[in-house]
Amino acid sequence: MGIRLGHLSDSPWWWPLLLLLLLCTAPWCQGRPFATPLPAVNVAVVFSGSAYQQEIKGRLSRENFMDLPLEVNPITVLVNNTNPRALLTRICDTLAANRVHGVVFEDNIGSEAVAQILDFIALQTAVPIVGISGGSAMVLPHKGDGSTFLQLGSSIEQQINGMFKVMEEYNWDSFVVITSLYPGYEVYVDYVKTFTDTSYFMWELQDVLTFDMSADGMNDIRARRLLQQIDAQILLVYCSHEEAQYLFSMAGEVGLLGPGYIWILPSLAVGNPDMPPPNSFPVGLISIITDRWRMSLRKRVRDGVAIVVKGVQSFHKQRGFIPEGHNDCHSPVRASSNDTLFRHMLNVTWEHNDFSFNPEGYLINPAMVIITLDRERQWDKVGNYEMGILQMRYPVWPRYGTYLEPVSDNRHLTVATLEERPFVIVEAVDPMTGTCVSNTPITAQLKNITNSPYFPLAPYTKLCCKGFCIDILKKLSRTTKFSYDLYLVTNGKHGKLVRGSWNGMIGEVVYKRADMAIGSLTINEERSEIIDFSVPFVETGISVMVARSNGTVSPSAFLEPYSPAVWVMMFVMCLTVVAVTVFIFEYCSPVGYNRSLVSAKDPGGPTFTIGKSVWLLWGIVFNNSVPIENPKGTTSKVMVLVWAFFAVIFLASYTANLAAFMIQEQYTDTVSGLSDKKFQKPQEQYPPFRFGTVPNGSTERNIRSNYPEMHAHMVKYNQKGVEDALNSLKSGKLDAFIYDAAVLNYMAGKDEGCKLVTIGSGKVFATTGYGIALQKESRWKRPIDLALLQFLADGDTQKLQTVWLTGICRNEKKEVMSSKLDIDNMAGVFYMLLVAMGLSLLVFSWEHLLYWKLRHSVRKSERLDFLLAISRVGVADPFSEGQGWKGYIGLIYRDVHTEACLGLRRPWVLQRMWSNHHGKVDLLI
Numbered sequence: 001m002g003i004r005l006g007h008l009s010d011s012p013w014w015w016p017l018l019l020l021l022l023l024c025t026a027p028w029c030q031g032r033p034f035a036t037p038l039p040a041v042n043v044a045v046v047f048s049g050s051a052y053q054q055e056i057k058g059r060l061s062r063e064n065f066m067d068l069p070l071e072v073n074p075i076t077v078l079v080n081n082t083n084p085r086a087l088l089t090r091i092c093d094t095l096a097a098n099r100v101h102g103v104v105f106e107d108n109i110g111s112e113a114v115a116q117i118l119d120f121i122a123l124q125t126a127v128p129i130v131g132i133s134g135g136s137a138m139v140l141p142h143k144g145d146g147s148t149f150l151q152l153g154s155s156i157e158q159q160i161n162g163m164f165k166v167m168e169e170y171n172w173d174s175f176v177v178i179t180s181l182y183p184g185y186e187v188y189v190d191y192v193k194t195f196t197d198t199s200y201f202m203w204e205l206q207d208v209l210t211f212d213m214s215a216d217g218m219n220d221i222r223a224r225r226l227l228q229q230i231d232a233q234i235l236l237v238y239c240s241h242e243e244a245q246y247l248f249s250m251a252g253e254v255g256l257l258g259p260g261y262i263w264i265l266p267s268l269a270v271g272n273p274d275m276p277p278p279n280s281f282p283v284g285l286i287s288i289i290t291d292r293w294r295m296s297l298r299k300r301v302r303d304g305v306a307i308v309v310k311g312v313q314s315f316h317k318q319r320g321f322i323p324e325g326h327n328d329c330h331s332p333v334r335a336s337s338n339d340t341l342f343r344h345m346l347n348v349t350w351e352h353n354d355f356s357f358n359p360e361g362y363l364i365n366p367a368m369v370i371i372t373l374d375r376e377r378q379w380d381k382v383g384n385y386e387m388g389i390l391q392m393r394y395p396v397w398p399r400y401g402t403y404l405e406p407v408s409d410n411r412h413l414t415v416a417t418l419e420e421r422p423f424v425i426v427e428a429v430d431p432m433t434g435t436c437v438s439n440t441p442i443t444a445q446l447k448n449i450t451n452s453p454y455f456p457l458a459p460y461t462k463l464c465c466k467g468f469c470i471d472i473l474k475k476l477s478r479t480t481k482f483s484y485d486l487y488l489v490t491n492g493k494h495g496k497l498v499r500g501s502w503n504g505m506i507g508e509v510v511y512k513r514a515d516m517a518i519g520s521l522t523i524n525e526e527r528s529e530i531i532d533f534s535v536p537f538v539e540t541g542i543s544v545m546v547a548r549s550n551g552t553v554s555p556s557a558f559l560e561p562y563s564p565a566v567w568v569m570m571f572v573m574c575l576t577v578v579a580v581t582v583f584i585f586e587y588c589s590p591v592g593y594n595r596s597l598v599s600a601k602d603p604g605g606p607t608f609t610i611g612k613s614v615w616l617l618w619g620i621v622f623n624n625s626v627p628i629e630n631p632k633g634t635t636s637k638v639m640v641l642v643w644a645f646f647a648v649i650f651l652a653s654y655t656a657n658l659a660a661f662m663i664q665e666q667y668t669d670t671v672s673g674l675s676d677k678k679f680q681k682p683q684e685q686y687p688p689f690r691f692g693t694v695p696n697g698s699t700e701r702n703i704r705s706n707y708p709e710m711h712a713h714m715v716k717y718n719q720k721g722v723e724d725a726l727n728s729l730k731s732g733k734l735d736a737f738i739y740d741a742a743v744l745n746y747m748a749g750k751d752e753g754c755k756l757v758t759i760g761s762g763k764v765f766a767t768t769g770y771g772i773a774l775q776k777e778s779r780w781k782r783p784i785d786l787a788l789l790q791f792l793a794d795g796d797t798q799k800l801q802t803v804w805l806t807g808i809c810r811n812e813k814k815e816v817m818s819s820k821l822d823i824d825n826m827a828g829v830f831y832m833l834l835v836a837m838g839l840s841l842l843v844f845s846w847e848h849l850l851y852w853k854l855r856h857s858v859r860k861s862e863r864l865d866f867l868l869a870i871s872r873v874g875v876a877d878p879f880s881e882g883q884g885w886k887g888y889i890g891l892i893y894r895d896v897h898t899e900a901c902l903g904l905r906r907p908w909v910l911q912r913m914w915s916n917h918h919g920k921v922d923l924l925i
Contacts, residue, residue: 040073041312042325043305044100046091047078048107048114065302068309070316075100079114088117092329099325100127101341102308104301107131107151122148127326128311128342132304133292148342150357152303153290154366156184157191159266162288162368162385164195164203167234168435169390170397171486172262174204174478175234180213180243182268188238204478206232213243223250230256233411233483235263241271248280257282260411260483262397264288273371273379283373288385291367307355311345318344390435395462397485413484413780415473416505416514417465418494420722422746422804423520423538423770425467426488436464463488468804469518472537475791476772480783484516494521496696504696506531509773516780517773520743522698524768532776535785536769537797538805542699543741544671544691544759545748547729555831561657570650575621578643579613582636586613589633608632616640621647671736671759674703678736679710691736692717694725699739702766714738722747730755742770742805749807757809 040062065072075098079087094100107115115131122129123146131151154162167175177192179185189208196203209226212219227250235256239247244265251257263282267289270277274293277285292300316322323341348355356364370383370392383392419426429435465486477484495506502510505517509531522540523533559567586608608629616628620643631637671678682689692714693699700718704711717734719725722743728734737744741764748756772788774781791797 038070038316039322040071041102041309041322042073042075042098042100043308044075044077044091044094044098044103045301045305046103046105046114046118047076064298065305065309068306069313070309070322072305072309073098074305084117087114088121088329091117091121095121095125095127095326095329101312101323101325102128102130102345104304104308105129105131106297106300107133107153119147119149121329125326125329126342128308128345130304130307130345132300133290147361150307150345150361152292152300152355152363152366153267154288154368155360155362156188156266156268158362158366159288159368160188160191160195161388162370162390163236163264163266164199164201165385165388165390165435166264166286166288166370166383166392168201169392171474172234172483173202173474174206174232175236176206176230176232177208177236177238178247179208179210179237180239180247181210182238182240182243185210185238192236202474213239213246215242215246220250223247224254227251227254227256231481233261233481235261237263237265237269239269241269244269245278245280248278248282252280252282259284262286270371270379277373277377277379281373281377283375283377285373286370287372288368288370291369291384291386293369293371294381303350303353303355306350307345307348310348310350311341314344314348315341411482413482413515414513415484415486416489416508416517417469417486418489418505418519418521420520420743421467422750423467423469423743424465424518425470427464427466429462429464468538468800469520471800471804472788472791472797473518475796476784476787479787479790480780482780487514493694493696494519494698495527496701497526498696502530505773509775512775515775515778520740520770521773522740522768523771524698524701526701527698527773530776532774532778532781533771534774534781535788536771537788537791538742538770538801539764539767540740540742540770541764541767542674542702542738543744543764544674545725545729545737545739545744545756546671546735546759547732548755548757557661558658560661561654575614575617578639579610579617582617582631582639582643583608583610583613585635585639586631586633589631589635617643620644621651623647623651673759673763674707674710674738674765680707682710682713689735690717690733691738692719692725692734693738694719694721697740698768703738726751726756746805746807749805749809751807751809754809 061074062072065074075094077090077094079090091103103118103121105114105118118129121127126146126148129149131149131153133153167173177189179188189210193205196205207229209230211223211226213223223246237244237247248257248263263285265285265287267287270287270289273287273289312322319340346357354365358364365387367384367386369381370385370390371379372382374380382394383390385391417424427436473484473486476482489505489508491503491507493504495502495504501507505514505519505521506527508514509517520540523536527533562570608631612629613631616630617640619628620640631640678685678689679691682691693703695718700711703714719728719734719737722739725734725737725739726747729737741758744758748754748758772784774784788797
C-alpha cells in the first residue's frame, strides 16, 4: 500500500511526528533511553571552616558541572575542624541523607583533624574521598589498609625527591636534617638516609637533630644548644607550621638566619601559601609544594568532582549500571560494588590531565613547584618538578635577595674556571632529564661578563663540569665550609695583560667578579703581584710535545747489525788472510798441494787452490751445503776448524741483532730543551722547524721574556687551543708544541695510538705549579692553603692524580710486538740480490769477451813470465781452440831474476810443470 506524502504533509500531525523523529535520532536520545534515565552522581564537597562561604556561594550547583559526562548533584558541607565529634556527626548525616558516591575535600594545610576523620570514614564505609589541595598528603603520610582516600597532592617521599633535585642542581651536597616530634618525622629521616645511601651523588648528611619545638619556653635552652652545633649551610626541616615559627625564632637567636644558610621546608611547614608568611620565616626560605597552589578553588573542586564522575562512568560502561551511594557510617563495610567503583577512579584522564594514583592513594606523577620567600616577603615560584625533571628559573641561586642584587654572603663564593682537560672537563647536560648524569656541578656559562655590572644578567648555558680541579674544589668546599657558584670565563684564557687590562680567569679575580679561580692556572711572578695564589696543588712547568712518525727501513738494514768496519774486517781482511793462510799450509804440507807436485803422483795436477780455499771459507760462514774440496794437511784442517768456530759466533750474533734493524722504527724529533738549536735557529733547519703554543698564557709569557727571537718565530704557528695543537702535530702541520707540562703529560698518556710524546719522558723546564687564584688579602687563603697541604699529606691529591692525570701511554715504555715482516723490511736483501745479478751479468760478459777476443792474443811460450790461471777445474789446454776454456783467468807474477813464485824459491817447479804437460798450464790460483 503506498503512502502519498502530499496528503501527509497536509495532515496536522506532520510537524509533531517530524520533531519526534529528530529527537529520537539525537545522540543523547540513543545513549539514554527515555524509559531508563541514569541517576545523578551525588558528590559531597567538604570545606573546613567558614572562610569559603562567600567564595563558594552560588558556584556549586548542577549547572556548574553540565560539561561532565554524567549529571552531578553537588552537596556542600561546611564543617568546623575544632570539634571532632561534631565533624564526624555532620559528615555521617550527609552520607545517610544523600547516598553519596564520593567526597571531595578541600584539604588545605591546617585541616589535619578533618583529614584524619575523613580517612577513618573511608576505612569504615569505603566511600571514595578525594583531597583536592594536597594538604592531607603531608598529614597522612601512611594510610590504613583498605583506605579509599585519594590525594591530589604530593607525598612526603615525592617532596623529598624534589628537594634533593634542587640541592643537586646547585651542588648543595652537605646538609643537616632538623625535625620536631611531629608525627611522621621518623619516616622522613629514614627516607632521607635511604636516599643519600643509594644515590650516585656524593651526599654528606652531617647530622640529624630532633627536639621538641613546642613554644612553651621549656625547650629553649636545649634548642639553642643543638642549633649552635650546626656547621652546615644547607638545612632540611620537618615540622608543623607552628613549630617552624618557633624553630626560626630560635635559629635567629643563634645566628643561623644569615645569608650563609639555606633552609628547605616541606609544604607541611609552609602552611597555606596564600596566606602571608609569619615574620619569623627568613628571606630565601625554599619549599616544594603541589602546583595546584595557584589554581582557583573552582578549578580544584571541578577536578575532584570529575575524578568521581569519570570513575562512575567507567564503572557504568563495564557493569551497565551505577551503584547506589553510601548511606551508613555505622554498618561494617559490605563486599559490594562500591570497592570496585573506587578502583575505577584510580586511572582517570580529564581535560588533558592524568590523574593516576598509586596503591597508597597518591598521584603517581604529581606536578610540583619550587617556591622561595623573596625580599617582599611573597612566595615566588622559581622552578617546576615533574616526571623526575627539574626546571629552575635561575642558573645561580639568587640567595636572599632579588636576582639583580649582589650577594653579601661571606661563606658563598663565586668561582671562575676554564675548560682544559683533564683539570676541567665540560659536558652537556643529559638531553632527556636536563641534569648532569654523574657527580658533577652545574656551570653557568656567562657571556659578555666584563660588560655587565652584575654577571647574572648575561645569557647562560647550563653545563656540567668534572675533572681534577672540580674534585679539588668539592673537597675544599667540604673542608673549609663554603658554598660556591661555578661559571666558565669566555673573554680570554687563563689571563693576560692586554693594553693595561687583565682578561681570562685572572681578570675575573682582579676585578672582583669572582672570589676565586680554579683550573690549570700557572703561578708566576707577574700574576702574583696583583692576586694571591694558594700553595700549588699540581707541579708543572714548560714541556715540549712532538709526534712520532712512522720510520722507513733503510735498504742497508740487513747490514746494520754490524758496523762497516766489522764487515770490511770480516770479508776483506779476515776471510782473505785466512784463505791464503790455509792455502799456504796446504801447499807446504807433506801430503798436501806441494807434495803432490814433487812426487808427480797426480798426473792431472793438484786441485786445491787459493780460489777453492776462499770458496770453502765462504761456505762455512753461511752454512751452505755447496760442493767444496777440503784440504788434506793437518795444519790446514785445524785452521779451517778455527774458522768454523769463528763463523758460528759471527753468524749467531748477526742473527740475534737482525730483527731489531729490520722493523720500522718510529721517528721522533730530538729536542733537548728550549735552548735547543731547533728552537733558537729554526730557519737553519731543513725544512724550517715549526713550533708554537697557546697564546695568552704563562708559557707564551715565559718564552716572550726569555727568548724574544724564538717568540717572534712561533707567533705564526700559535694554536687556538690544546686540541687544535694536537691535531696539527698529528697532521704534520706542527713539529713541536710547547705548553704546560701537566697538560701535555696527560694528553700524551691519553693519546689514541700513543703517537704523541713529551721530550725526555716528560722533562720539565721552568718548573712551577698550578694554584688557586684569590683576591688580594683574601681571608680564604690560609684555610685553603691548610686544606691543600692536608690533602697532600693524606694522599688525597695523589689519588686524584691517579684517577685524572694518569694515562696508558708511557714515553719510556718499550713495547715488544710481534708482526709479519713486510716488503719494506726486506727491501735491502732484494736490492742486494738485484745487484748480485747485475754483477753476474758483467762477469758473464767479461768471460765471453776473454774467450772470444782475448785468448787469441795470448802468445805461446816455453818460458812464461806471467801465468794466467785462477782455479783449475780439469786438465785442458786453455790455448787450444779445440778445448773449451776451463777456468777463470788470473795473473800470477813470476820474478824472473829470483825465480821465486808465491814466495818460494823453486823455479824448477814451473819449468817442470811446463815440460811435463807439454805446454799445458795448471791453473794455480
